[in-house]
Amino acid sequence: MKDLYVDGKLVIGIDHGYGNMKTRNSVFKSGVKSYSDEPAVATSVLQLDGMYYVIGESHKVFIANKDEDNDYYILTLAAIAKELEIRGLRSSDLILAVGLPIHWMSKQKSSFKDYLMRRPEVNYRYCGKYYHIRICDVAIYPQGYAAIAASLEDYKGVHMLADIGNGTMNTLVITNGRPLSDKKFTDKIGVHECVKHIMNEVQAECGKIPDESIIEDFLINGTAEVSDRIQNVMRREAVKYTEMIFDKLSEYEYDPELVKLHIIGGGGCLIRNFGDYDTSSVEIIEDICATAKGYEELYNSQYLARKGA
The missing domain is CATH 3.30.420.40 (ATPase, nucleotide binding domain)
Structure with missing residues (x-):
């Protein structure tokens, strides 16, 4: 599947796992450690608002609500940066296609969308490179189901x-x-x-x-x-x-x-x-990235249906 753009906005599918974060093109552990000073030896570091976050050195501890702490927001920014890096981009308007566990969709869908969109415009640095993004929309689908929907x-x-x-x-x-x-x-x-x-x-x-x-x-x-x-x-x-x-x-x-x-x-x-x-x-x-890919494909199918294609 080629890059998916909708009304000039890049659609990125992200699978927020407890063990690993997955996008169409990347997999990395869902661990986050925060520091007030820049770590001396870590290589995968995200800098935001004066704080430094080391990404992917461990897995995330299970929490029932993924918006319970700041970790998945930071991991989302890292996942976006990885997808933009592959495309040679440093700035983009985005639509995120993500998911939640099937049985928790109805209760958590609204709050998780607000969590990911809390800052529509973000400037940050990841692995030494600066990124400027605007999160214009977030679509949420049942986790797992997206991988087979097509x-x-x-x-x-x-x-x-x-x-x-x-x-x-x-x-x-x-x-x-x-x-x-x-x-x-x-x-x-x-x-x-x-x-x-x-x-x-x-x-x-x-x-x-x-x-x-x-x-x-x-x-x-x-x-x-x-x-x-x-x-x-x-x-x-x-x-x-x-x-x-x-x-x-x-x-x-x-x-x-x-x-x-x-x-x-x-x-x-x-x-x-x-x-x-x-x-x-x-x-x-x-394919461990099947669900992240499926999110993008579901969004595209729904967009085409709305347009009457």
């Missing part, structure tokens, strides 16, 4: 979408291409729950405390540069986590003989590496 007409029969992120799993049932409003669920059983269990069990059984990055690499790749003893513990806990995911989906009437399952988000790699499932009835969407 393909819904092909979804015959009963389908289930499971968006497994770092903080939550969002589940949606779709029948003959139509999402069912009374069958959408948000559960706080994201990948970080698996990471915590692995860390605790390795400490209990092996007397070691593995760095979180080692566990993440193991979950993504199915192996890590640690002893077989530690890998066996990590593998056992990862398998337990995938079993818990399928148990939860079963509560929502997932039956592999009747329902086609589509898994997106960072948790897809866990299911792929450690899950017990029928590959003919489960699709794992590997």
